[in-house]
Amino acid sequence: MPVDAIAVLAEPTRRRILDELRLAERSVGDLVATLDLSQPAVSKHLKVLREAGFVSSRTAAQHRIYRLEPGPFRALDAWLAPYRRMWNRHLDALERHLEES
Amino acid sequence: MPVDAIAVLAEPTRRRILDELRLAERSVGDLVATLDLSQPAVSKHLKVLREAGFVSSRTAAQHRIYRLEPGPFRALDAWLAPYRRMWNRHLDALERHLEES
DNA sequence: CAGTTATATAACCGTCAAGGCATGTACGGG
DNA sequence: CCCGTACATGCCTTGACGGTTATATAACTG
Numbered sequence: 001m002p003v004d005a006i007a008v009l010a011e012p013t014r015r016r017i018l019d020e021l022r023l024a025e026r027s028v029g030d031l032v033a034t035l036d037l038s039q040p041a042v043s044k045h046l047k048v049l050r051e052a053g054f055v056s057s058r059t060a061a062q063h064r065i066y067r068l069e070p071g072p073f074r075a076l077d078a079w080l081a082p083y084r085r086m087w088n089r090h091l092d093a094l095e096r097h098l099e100e101s
Numbered sequence: 102m103p104v105d106a107i108a109v110l111a112e113p114t115r116r117r118i119l120d121e122l123r124l125a126e127r128s129v130g131d132l133v134a135t136l137d138l139s140q141p142a143v144s145k146h147l148k149v150l151r152e153a154g155f156v157s158s159r160t161a162a163q164h165r166i167y168r169l170e171p172g173p174f175r176a177l178d179a180w181l182a183p184y185r186r187m188w189n190r191h192l193d194a195l196e197r198h199l200e201e202s
Numbered sequence: 203c204a205g206t207t208a209t210a211t212a213a214c215c216g217t218c219a220a221g222g223c224a225t226g227t228a229c230g231g232g
Numbered sequence: 233c234c235c236g237t238a239c240a241t242g243c244c245t246t247g248a249c250g251g252t253t254a255t256a257t258a259a260c261t262g
């Protein structure tokens with residue numbers, strides 16, 4: 001991975017942007033309006049998200065439309081997988097315990 | 102959530118600690134040895150992980166044994182869920198495309 | 203209970219990243 | 233073409249965070 005996907009997600013504002021984009025594509029201006037943040041700040045976060053592969057942009061007239069890209073989310077899911085196995089073991093143990101009682 | 106679980110995971114050293122603990126419980130000294138980091142640094146990371154619920158500790162003689170706790174991992178998985186739906190839609194679209202060809 | 207081992211905390215420092223303002227750039231409309 | 237709109241970039245300040253050294257606390261050991 002070129003940049004650290006999890007570190008990118010650590011920023012709450014960036015997660016808010018992703019939540020917005022999960023619902024629909026958005027222009028930068030749209031995001032500025034809904035996030036109540038300065039336009040440069042939003043653009044900078046979008047740059048970080050873009051370089052980490054979380055979003056892509058296309059130019060539509062004088063607007064830039066941003067959309068989600070699934071790749072890094074899948075990478076995060078893959079990172080989580082071994083831990084998921086762990087908590088499934090916990091669940092199994094709990095089930096066995098419940099069956100015994 | 103009291104603390105931001107994703108921000109806690111943003112630190113590479115903390116992820117290394119979690120990777121170690123995924124394999125087995127470890128004392129602080131064990132972690133210091135395998136991570137090649139000062140003992141205070143490790144203790145501070147463990148404190149952050151503890152307060153975020155990623156690990157718990159028990160006292161065994163003069164050692165403190167740390168172990169993973171699944172809770173925050175499950176929370177992260179839950180956060181990821183709506184995005185997982187998104188990339189599954191992508192997969193569905195890809196499958197339809199392949200069927201058509 | 204004095205010394206030693208294992209871990210936690212304190213104080214300090216350097217770095218880095220997020221935000222604001224000012225400015226640059228690109229694109230369209232008149 | 234030139235102006236206005238939409239967005240990006242540069243610069244600066246500030247606050248949060250990770251690391252180190254030094255010190256405090258806790259628990260076993262003889």
